[in-house]
Amino acid sequence: xxxxxxxxxxxxxxxxxxxxxxxxxxxxxxxxxxxxxxxxxxxxxxxxxxxxxxxxxxxxxxxxxxxxxxxxxxxxxxxxxxxxxxxxxxxxxxxxxxxxxxxxxxxxxxxxxxxxxxxxxxxxxxxxxxxxxxxxxxxxxxxxxxxxxxxxxxxxxxxxxxxxxxxxxxxxxxxxxxxxxxxxxxxxxxxxxxxxxxxxxxxxxxxxxxxxxxxxxxxxxxxxxxxxxxxxxxxxxxxxxxxxxxxxxxxxxxxxxxxxxxxxxxxxxxxxxxxxxxxxxxxxxxxxxxxxxxxxxxxxxxxxxxxxxxxxxxxxxxxxxxxxxxxxxxxxxxxxxxx
Amino acid sequence: xxxxxxxxxxxxxxxxxxxxxxxxxxxxxxxxxxxxxxxxxxxxxxxxxxxxxxxxxxxxxxxxxxxxxxxxxxxxxxxxxxxxxxxxxxxxxxxxxxxxxxxxxxxxxxxxxxxxxxxxxxxxxxxxxxxxxxxxxxxxxxxxxxxxxxxxxxxxxxxxxxxxxxxxxxxxxxxxxxxxxxxxxxxxxxxxxxxxxxxxxxxxxxxxxxxxxxxxxxxxxxxxxxxxxxxxxxxxxxxxxxxxxxxxxxxxxxxxxxxxxxxxxxxxxxxxxxxxxxxxxxxxxxxxxxx
Numbered sequence: 001x002x003x004x005x006x007x008x009x010x011x012x013x014x015x016x017x018x019x020x021x022x023x024x025x026x027x028x029x030x031x032x033x034x035x036x037x038x039x040x041x042x043x044x045x046x047x048x049x050x051x052x053x054x055x056x057x058x059x060x061x062x063x064x065x066x067x068x069x070x071x072x073x074x075x076x077x078x079x080x081x082x083x084x085x086x087x088x089x090x091x092x093x094x095x096x097x098x099x100x101x102x103x104x105x106x107x108x109x110x111x112x113x114x115x116x117x118x119x120x121x122x123x124x125x126x127x128x129x130x131x132x133x134x135x136x137x138x139x140x141x142x143x144x145x146x147x148x149x150x151x152x153x154x155x156x157x158x159x160x161x162x163x164x165x166x167x168x169x170x171x172x173x174x175x176x177x178x179x180x181x182x183x184x185x186x187x188x189x190x191x192x193x194x195x196x197x198x199x200x201x202x203x204x205x206x207x208x209x210x211x212x213x214x215x216x217x218x219x220x221x222x223x224x225x226x227x228x229x230x231x232x233x234x235x236x237x238x239x240x241x242x243x244x245x246x247x248x249x250x251x252x253x254x255x256x257x258x259x260x261x262x263x264x265x266x267x268x269x270x271x272x273x274x275x276x277x278x279x280x281x282x283x284x285x286x287x288x289x290x291x292x293x294x295x296x297x298x299x300x301x302x303x304x305x306x307x308x309x310x311x312x313x314x315x316x317x318x319x320x321x322x323x324x325x326x327x328x329x330x331x332x333x334x335x336x337x338x339x
Numbered sequence: 340x341x342x343x344x345x346x347x348x349x350x351x352x353x354x355x356x357x358x359x360x361x362x363x364x365x366x367x368x369x370x371x372x373x374x375x376x377x378x379x380x381x382x383x384x385x386x387x388x389x390x391x392x393x394x395x396x397x398x399x400x401x402x403x404x405x406x407x408x409x410x411x412x413x414x415x416x417x418x419x420x421x422x423x424x425x426x427x428x429x430x431x432x433x434x435x436x437x438x439x440x441x442x443x444x445x446x447x448x449x450x451x452x453x454x455x456x457x458x459x460x461x462x463x464x465x466x467x468x469x470x471x472x473x474x475x476x477x478x479x480x481x482x483x484x485x486x487x488x489x490x491x492x493x494x495x496x497x498x499x500x501x502x503x504x505x506x507x508x509x510x511x512x513x514x515x516x517x518x519x520x521x522x523x524x525x526x527x528x529x530x531x532x533x534x535x536x537x538x539x540x541x542x543x544x545x546x547x548x549x550x551x552x553x554x555x556x557x558x559x560x561x562x563x564x565x566x567x568x569x570x571x572x573x574x575x576x577x578x579x580x581x582x583x584x585x586x587x588x589x590x591x592x593x594x595x596x597x598x599x600x601x602x603x604x605x606x607x608x609x610x611x612x613x614x615x616x617x618x619x620x621x622x623x624x625x626x627x628x629x630x
Contacts, residue, residue, distance in 0.1 A: 071511070074475075074485055099506040103487045106475035110440060115590030118470040128594055142594065153597045161590035201484060202515045205501065209509035221629060245629050263526070270469060278628050299628055301619075312606060317619055321611030333617040338630045 003038045003060075004030040005090035005163065007081060008053060009100050010043040010070065011209065015052045018096030018170035025123060025173045026094055027057035032125050033139055035091070036060060040084060042077050044070040050186055057178035059185065066191045068200055071207060072100050075199035078107045083194045085112060090163040092141050094123075097167035109165050115158035116165040117143035119269060121172055121292050128157055135159075141166065146269055146288045153288075171217055171273030171293075214248070214264050220277045221247030224267055224294070227254035228283025228304060229323065235260050237327045238282055244331050250274065252290045255283075268293035282323045286311025303327075341497055342398035343517075345389045346453060347418070347426075348446060348461035348477065349382035349403050351411040376410060378417050381462025383530035385523040388492050389460050390422050390531065395495070402426040404453070406434060406446055412546045415569045419541040420533040425566070427453070428546055431573040433581065438589035439468070443476035445584060448577045450481060458500075459520040463488065474522035486513060487522045546571045 006026045009016040023039060030037040036059035041049045046065045053061055064080045081104065085093065093108075095101035097119050109116035122144035129136045140157050141164040147154040158164040216222060223242040225235050235249070242249045251261035253268050267274055269289040279297035284290060286302070286309055294300070295314055302315035303326050312318045319326055353374035389401040403418040403426030405411050415426045429449050437445065450456065459478075464471035471487070478485035486502050493512065494501040500519060504511045505526050546569045550557035574584070582588060609615040624630040 074487075078479075099488050099504075102471045103475060103485070106439070106470075106472035107479045107485065109472075109590075110443060110476040110479035113440070113590065115438065115440065115592075116470075116472060117591055118468075118472060143591075147596070155594045155596075156591050157594045158590050159592060202486065202513050204511060204513050206512040207509070208511075209506065278623065299623070315606050318606045318608045319611055319616070319619075320608070326611050326616065329611070329613060329616045330620060333613075333620040334624075334629065337617070337621055337624055 001089050002091045003036040003088070004033065005085070005088070005093045006037070006039045006058075007093065007095045007101070007104070008039050008041040008049070009072075009096055009098060010041055010046065010049070013043075013045055013048050015041070015049060016096060016098070016170075017175070018098060018101075018168070020052075020056060020175040021170065021173040022094045022096060022168060023053060023056035023058060024175045024178075025168070026092075027178055029092060029123065029125060029141070030057075030059075033091070038062065038088065038090065040064070040081060042069050042080050043072075044068075050184070054184040055177045055180045055182050056175075057182055057184075060187060061184055062187045062189055064189045064191050064194060066195075069191070069195075071204060072104075073200070073202050073204075074103055074107060075201065076195045077104055078111065079196070079199050080189070080191070080194040081108050082111045084189070085163060091139075093163040093165045095165070095167050097169045101167045105165060105167050112161075112163070114161040114163055114165055115156075116167070117145065117156045117158075118167050120145050120166045120168050121269060123166060123168070128159060130159065140164070146292055169270070169273065171275075216248045216250050216265060216267070217272055217274055219248035219274075221245045221280075222250045222267070222274055222276045222278070222294075222297075223247055223280045223282065224250035224252065224284060225255050225260065225282045226252040226284030226290070227258060227260075228285065228306075229255060229260055230283070232260045234324070237323060241280070241327050241331055244334055245278075247276070247278070250294075252284050252287075254285075254287075281311050281315070282327070284311055285309045286314070340396060342396050342400075343392055343457040343495075344455065345392060345399060345401045345458045345460060346450065346456050347382065347386050347389050347401060347403045347423070348459060348473070349386065349405050349414050349418070350379045350462075350465045351376045351405065351407050351414050352379045352465050352467045376413065378414055379462055379465045381464060381523060381525050383462070384525060384527040385460045385462045385521075386418060386421060386423065387528055387530040388489070388521075388523055389458070392458070392492065392495060393422070400424045402453075404429065404446065404449060406430070406442060406449075409546070409548050409552075412549055412569050412571075416541060416544050417533075419544055420538045421531055422534060422537065425544070425569065428569060428571045429573075429577075430548075430571055433574050433579075433584045436586035436589065437584065438591045439470055439472035439476055440590055441584055441586075441588035443473050443480055444588060445577075445579065446473070446477050447480035448579050449572060450477070452572075452577050455518075457517045457519075459483070459518075461520070461522050463522045463524050471522070474520060478520035481520070483518055483520050484515060485520045485522070486515065489521045489523050490527045492521075541567070543567055544569055 008019040250267040269292040406429040
């Protein structure tokens, strides 16, 4: 009771990256709060899950295994999680901010009348004093995220309702195994006690989930374009540079909304979080929601026509100018110096 | 042939592209009055899906329910200009400061008063909060099935609906029965533009409050052109438990807001000259960052 809980997403028997990252964070929060880390996995053929998950420091792993529970559907997963949470009364519940987490999280939090904060960029433990009610709270989860136009960081708390729920995007937290020999308990839930036939009302007719061919997160070099690139046509320059350097192309939300690049390439708070060796930001102004997705890059080059662009302050190299001139030069001098 | 009663949940949002610290109040909520307001983009995608059903099944109705301050009547008007059938503005100071749960509760109570609804369609998320929580929370409050991340209504036949979803890494086609709450992605088809005739017909559609502000005779509305009346509902028009409204009814609270101070790095500012760019490339190669 009163533990930190992580909902683990399963795709083809594999636990999702974001879930492993949240288990890592959950472990550290649990240790700080001196409570246990628990996890729930709902799906089918979950035999491989304990080995993937327990080394992250999971004290209890609940498994709900049934053919009908995979792929994910709203009602059955909600019923299971809500019932389990009502039994186990977690103080904190974390989920990935994915199409599953953002479908399940709000439904669970509504059923439990608890608070949910989406897309957190940071989670910490702290205290809060409510002067009006003359109350002090300790050991609260600070749910931290950028907000409103990006110039502000908001710290959100759920002082009175449990569980304190948060969703976090993939790549925001780092994953790391605690102990390959960690001993955790496995509890096999009796599925029919948690879910009824009436929950299975959606028929999945077709499903094409691609193992993403695009591996921007894993690329050591990222050439990224913003609204300043100006057009889909101009983005070709970035692809050229990326190819020459052996990197991938990313984009800011503004560039994607303008149609210059595909959705999958979005870097930022509501897109991917990346930590490449080198991040080359072309025509990106550097709003905080974008910076949240790339500021941990080892080296940053900012190329922009605006000498005051916010991104310049976090860049190692600042070049004020036109990418149409600068990128070809970079390509030329890279090639001539790496024969 | 069946006709459908559709409610579109739409939100008027502050244009978050230019928000300064003056727009934030001391309690951590946004002072919406100072920002320019727009129709939330994904709610327009939702409206389009609703209007397509109305096109296919004439006699169906598409009404908008929006919760917000007085000027959110704009949202209902915008719906009328695009082919909708009016709607309701849910407005009351009691809703101020609501988080997604308190908002969903209020919307749910209003929806319960709107009779038997076949489909509730909302945009996936609003550009100010970006939470994507209200759609599913409203569904839960009404004990209705939800399907999120919908890109298109592929088929509608009686009470059976087939939907195409666009997920993080692929697509999924699902089939289920009405009544249903669906949330629509920004990747769904763009909303049709305003219809010139409808714009002329409905540009004088207003709420009683708007007319009072203009010192106009609003009683004429009820007699001559009732279709120009945009109804406003307050807490008195729906059943609510006040402990579930506004800041009081919000489990999440904003503890602090901080203006972001950029940590200046030791940046090396270089010109776009050949020499300096070459130098930079050589440095990066030497440090094994590239090459």
